[in-house]
Amino acid sequence: MMGHRPEQPVGPDVWSTCRELIPAGSVYAFLAEHRDELFPEEMFADLYAATDGRPSIPPQVLACVLVLQVLLHSSDPEAALAVRCDLRWKAACGLGLQDRGFDPSLLVYFRQRLRKSGDPNRIFARVSRLAADSGALRARTRRVLDSAVLDDAVATQDTITQLIAAIRRVSRQVPGAAPLIAERCHATDYDQAGKPVIAWDDAKARQELVSGLVTDALTVVSAFETAAVAGELEETAGQALALLALVAGQDVEPAEGSDGTDGRWRIARKVATDRVISTVDAQARHVHKTVHQRQDGYKAHVVIEPDTGLFTGVRLTMATGAGNHEAVVGVDLLADPGAGTAVFEVLGDSAYGTGDARAALAAAGHTLIIKPAPLRPAVAGGYTRDDFTVDEAAGTVTCPAGVSRHITRTRHAVFGIACRTCPLRERCTTSKDGRTLRLHPHDALLHQARQEWATDPDMRAIYRQHRPMVERSIAWLVGADGGARRLRYRGVLRNDLWLHLRVAALNLRRLINLGLAGVQGRWTLQPHTG
Numbered sequence: 001m002m003g004h005r006p007e008q009p010v011g012p013d014v015w016s017t018c019r020e021l022i023p024a025g026s027v028y029a030f031l032a033e034h035r036d037e038l039f040p041e042e043m044f045a046d047l048y049a050a051t052d053g054r055p056s057i058p059p060q061v062l063a064c065v066l067v068l069q070v071l072l073h074s075s076d077p078e079a080a081l082a083v084r085c086d087l088r089w090k091a092a093c094g095l096g097l098q099d100r101g102f103d104p105s106l107l108v109y110f111r112q113r114l115r116k117s118g119d120p121n122r123i124f125a126r127v128s129r130l131a132a133d134s135g136a137l138r139a140r141t142r143r144v145l146d147s148a149v150l151d152d153a154v155a156t157q158d159t160i161t162q163l164i165a166a167i168r169r170v171s172r173q174v175p176g177a178a179p180l181i182a183e184r185c186h187a188t189d190y191d192q193a194g195k196p197v198i199a200w201d202d203a204k205a206r207q208e209l210v211s212g213l214v215t216d217a218l219t220v221v222s223a224f225e226t227a228a229v230a231g232e233l234e235e236t237a238g239q240a241l242a243l244l245a246l247v248a249g250q251d252v253e254p255a256e257g258s259d260g261t262d263g264r265w266r267i268a269r270k271v272a273t274d275r276v277i278s279t280v281d282a283q284a285r286h287v288h289k290t291v292h293q294r295q296d297g298y299k300a301h302v303v304i305e306p307d308t309g310l311f312t313g314v315r316l317t318m319a320t321g322a323g324n325h326e327a328v329v330g331v332d333l334l335a336d337p338g339a340g341t342a343v344f345e346v347l348g349d350s351a352y353g354t355g356d357a358r359a360a361l362a363a364a365g366h367t368l369i370i371k372p373a374p375l376r377p378a379v380a381g382g383y384t385r386d387d388f389t390v391d392e393a394a395g396t397v398t399c400p401a402g403v404s405r406h407i408t409r410t411r412h413a414v415f416g417i418a419c420r421t422c423p424l425r426e427r428c429t430t431s432k433d434g435r436t437l438r439l440h441p442h443d444a445l446l447h448q449a450r451q452e453w454a455t456d457p458d459m460r461a462i463y464r465q466h467r468p469m470v471e472r473s474i475a476w477l478v479g480a481d482g483g484a485r486r487l488r489y490r491g492v493l494r495n496d497l498w499l500h501l502r503v504a505a506l507n508l509r510r511l512i513n514l515g516l517a518g519v520q521g522r523w524t525l526q527p528h529t530g
Contacts, residue, residue: 001048001049001050001056002041002044002045002047002048002056002058002059004041004058008096009094009095009096009097009099010095010096010097010098010099010100011096011097011098011099012096012097012098013094013096013097014087014090014091014095014096014097015032015033015091015094017097018087018091019032019091021087022087022088022091023088025512025513026088026512027067027068027071027092027505027508027509027512028068028088028089028091028092029091029092030508030512030516031064031067031068031091031092031093032091032092032094033518034518035060035064035092035093035094036060036094037518037521038126038127038130039059039060039063039064039123039126040060041058041059041060043059043063043122043126044059044060044063044122046117046118046119047059047110047113047114047117048113056106057102057106059110060093060094061093061094061095062106062107062110063123064092064093064094065079065083065089065093065107066107066110066111066123066501067123067501067504067505067508068082068089068092068505069107070498070501070502070504070505071502071505071506071509073479073483073484075104075488076104076105076107076108077104079104079107080101080102080103080104080106080107081101083095083099083101083102084099084100084101111494111497114497115493115494115497120497120500121497121500123500123501123504124314124500124501124503124504124507126504127504127507127508127511128312128504128507130508130511130516130523131310131507131511133522133523134511134516134523134524134525135524135525136308136310136511136514136516136525137305137308137310137312140305140307140308141342141343141344141345142305142306142307142344142345142346142347142466143303143304143305143306143312143334143344143345143346143347144303144304144305144306144346144347144348144466144470145301145302145303145326145330145333145334145346145347145348145352146301146302146304146348146349146470146474147299147300147301147302147326147329147330147351148299148300148302148474148477148478148485149287149295149297149298149299149300149319150297150298150299150300150316150478150485150486150487150495150499151295151296151297151485151486151487152277152278152281152284152296152297152298152486152487152490153281153486153487153488153489153490154278154280154281154284154490155278155280156277156278156296157277157278157279157280159210159247159251159252159267160195160196160209160210160213161195162247162251162276162278162279163210163213163214163217163247163248164188164190164195164196164213165279165280166217166240166243166244166247166248166279167181167185167190167213167216167217167220167244168190169240169243169244169279170220170224170237170240170241170244171190172240173236173237173240174224174233174237174240174241175233175237176224177220177223177224180220180223181216181220184216184219184223185216185219185220186212186216187209187211187212187213187215187216188209188212188213196209207255207264207265207266210252210265210266210267211255211263211264211265211266214248214252214265215263215265217244217245217247217248218248220241220244221241221244221245221248224241225241228241228242243276243279243282246276247276247279250275250276251267251268251275252265252266252267252268253265253266253268253269253270254266273320274320274321277296280490281490281491283298283318283490283491283492284296284297284298284318284319284490285297285298285318285319285320286319286320287299287319287320295319297319297487298316298317298318298319298487298492298495299316299317299318299319299324299326299329300314300315300316300477300499301313301314301315301316301317301326301329301330301333302314302473302474302477302503303330303333303334304469304470304473306347306466306469306470307466307469308510308514309469309470309472309473309476309510310473310507310510310511311473311477311503311506311507313333313334313336314333314499314500314503315329315332315333315496315499316492316495316496316498316499317329317492318492325351325354326348326351326352327351327352327353327354327356327357328356328357330348330352330357331357331360331361334346334361334364334366335360335364343364343365343366343367344366344367345366345367345369345462346361346366346367346368346369346370347369347370347462347463347466347470348369348370348371349370349371350370350371350372350373350374352370353370353371353372353373353446353449355440355441355442355443355445355446356442357370358370358442358445358446358449359442359445362445368449369459369462369463370449371453371463372446372449372450372453375450378428378429378430378431378435379426379427379428379429379430381427382426382427382428383399383400383424383427383428385437385439385443385447386447386450386451387399387400388400388413388437390407390439390443390444390447392407392443392444395407396413397413397437397439399415399418399424399428399435399437400424400428401418401422401423401424403415403418403422405418407439411438411439411440411441411443412436412437412438412439413436413437413439414434414436415434415435415436415437416433416434416436417434418434419431419434419435420434473506476506476510477502477503477506484502511525514527515527
């Protein structure tokens, strides 16, 4: 049952008696004055039963604690201790001096209620509504798309550790698996914690262990495959079996001279696409933000208003997968009904410059200032697509040497034999069959974007002008010391809730710095003077 704020606090009201000690213009002071307006009681009514059970801590208190917690990147025990001992937290939450606070587990339960509700990101939506009502976004017609990689909360596991952990998980969660594993799986003692005791510097011993683990994994998967396909396993059991099958296949290959049927396997000489890196958090992934920056974790996709630095859209996704690409998620965030129906001048780096993204954004009426991806010539320093003349109406492509070819059904232009005696061949192709130009379905759109970027200095100037504020907003997101870059939770859903809370807290702090005030029941910006 939802608890209500008591008429009298426990002990002297901190905000009334210690107001001079609370930093003016801080998030603490703002929440102390406007907590009930920002988070009205009815905002959380659906999270609680109407009459059953003992009254909970008032949800406005928990909402304030969540905001302060993610803003300061505190753990649950740290946040609970601050509510008990820190005057600033007590004032923000409307508590009395002698209020002893609550157990940290209540924060876990409150986040769980939010996550499982029909509106898990209501606190972010409420702060976004406040930004709109205050006029902070009025006449702001630019939006910047960007992303940041956030580190996962678990250790990356090697192949051997993952195989053992996955088999142990099946043993725990699949009915009948434990006795089968004890009887038929002997690569290691699956009841013994830690890695197997072998001569790890002996390549033969390592390969024998890998072969045994893969054989055990395939034995277990085969034994329960029929039940899984028939839907006879509970959801957790089916997930455990599916994870084992995935881990057993992603990192191994038959040993040299084997097809796998003889039970000889080795660690694959490749990296599997969309590789699971931990059985503890099966949604964490390897990601290359740049050629040199490699991380394990998730992607935080954001939409930023560059003049104020406010986040207007946000989503956390797995770090890999076509549906999680920056261009796909960025377009989706701009099309979100919560973002309004306005059209914007959209800025973004080359990750957002795909043909599909450009076509979708243009169709929605947006103006694009998106840096195009550079073309890579087939020969170093040689000709690129932009040195060819493409006539879509005639369906032809003309190469730098003046040779024309028709565009095929698959949008290829094959120059073939014409390249044999071409004096420009060395600058065009190294293929013995001659140059084949492969045209993107949105080739004309991409070509136009590259030409505009190269010839329009104003476009590049606008991009550079607004980039510093965006970088500052991303820096706020990950924290001054990068402390908020490492996530605290496992899986997309829990971390997406955290990201929305984090951005809501950052937006609230930014609005306060811009002069946010409540005047006669209305939100307004009153820029600081003096």
